[in-house]
């Protein structure tokens with residue numbers, strides 16, 4: 001483990017590019033190093049925060065506790081059958097690096113999740129999803145260390161309480177269970193998921209549909225729509241898409257017959273937060289240096305020197321506008337620390 005740092009700038013550790021400081025910052029590279037840290041003189045420091053690549057975090061001020069950034073690396077095949085392959089992956093691996101590895105080896109199912117920033121360890125936390133696929137469909141199990149008891153525990157996928165942008169690790173076990181490894185189950189003869197947005201249309205330009213081409217199309221669409229955090233600080237969608245009752249949908253349809261929505265289950269539908277925000281005239285708006293992105297208003301961007309306060313003020317005004325106009329409460333997806 002690198003030496004534990006004190007008063008460390010977090011500017012390069014969050015994709016909003018906000019300048020906050022951590023009192024203590026440690027980057028353990030193995031399970032043993034995590035356990036050593038949790039038994040060291042820092043064991044009683046509170047609060048503790050587990051950090052990946054900071055692509056879904058908003059630091060609202062300095063962090064006066066211990067940040068643990070697990071940097072466990074490695075991709076290992078632990079089971080290989082004629083149909084599936086099981087890969088055990090260190091939580092500190094970069095997510096898209098892992099997706100690329102799978103696609104190059106023709107392990108399918110993961111290709112729609114190409115180009116999502118962050119680490120493998122964070123992927124189960126909010127059950128990352130894109131273009132019709134959620135990571136819960138690929139996860140076999142999640143290995144953790146309990147930061148209080150130091151107990152090692154393996155959660156099978158059906159114990160993780162996965163839902164749309166949520167899991168046990170984002171709720172009850174937030175900042176308590178340190179995810180060390182994730183086991184994924186991938187397909188050697190994948191079923192392609194091509195129904196979302198313009199994926200199908202883009203694929204028509206290729207001679208065949210395969211996972212390499214799907215990855216290429218997803219990366220292309222994402223580059224067109226989403227801001228690159230290296231150029232414009234952001235953390236992806238700031239809010240979740242709201243899940244509402246059929247009655248709410250029917251009411252909105254009276255005024256907006258073309259409201260976009262997707263079935264969530266038999267009694268609920270998911271609305272587009274981007275559409276709600278745009279309809280409330282909050283697309284391409286700015287407060288200080290914080291603004292809604294011109295191509296996708298669900299993404300709040302830092303135009304250079306935004307403070308956490310600018311971003312939260314803008315988010316609050318958007319929530320208020322959507323609440324006043326549609327009686328819908330937008331919930332943040334981003335973790336506000």
Ligand code: FAD
Nearest residue numbers: 050052053054055056117118119121122128129179235236
């Ligand atoms: P961080 O932001 O560092 O942490 C996120 C949460 O996970 C925190 O609560 C943290 O405490 C916890 N955590 C992190 N690592 C661990 C660990 N090892 N053990 C326990 N808890 C941990 N998300 C999507 O779902 N779909 C998208 O399409 C998508 N697109 C994005 C596009 C852009 C441009 C950006 C900037 C973000 C996007 N996101 C998307 C959000 C983000 O990429 C994901 O949430 C990602 O999984 C965060 O990974 P991270 O390593 O940066 O986690």
Ligand code: EPU
Nearest residue numbers: 130131236237239240241260272274275278295296297298
């Ligand atoms: N829309 C607008 N105006 C816009 C952009 C979009 O009205 O400017 C409407 C359109 O009707 C469009 C719909 O919103 O069809 C959906 O847009 P998009 O495909 O961009 O997806 P999203 O619902 O806004 C979600 C995820 C993204 C994920 C994409 C693709 C959430 C909160 N966000 O966004 O995830 O990449 O779908 O699957 O579920 C993230 O979580 O950080 C993230 C970027």
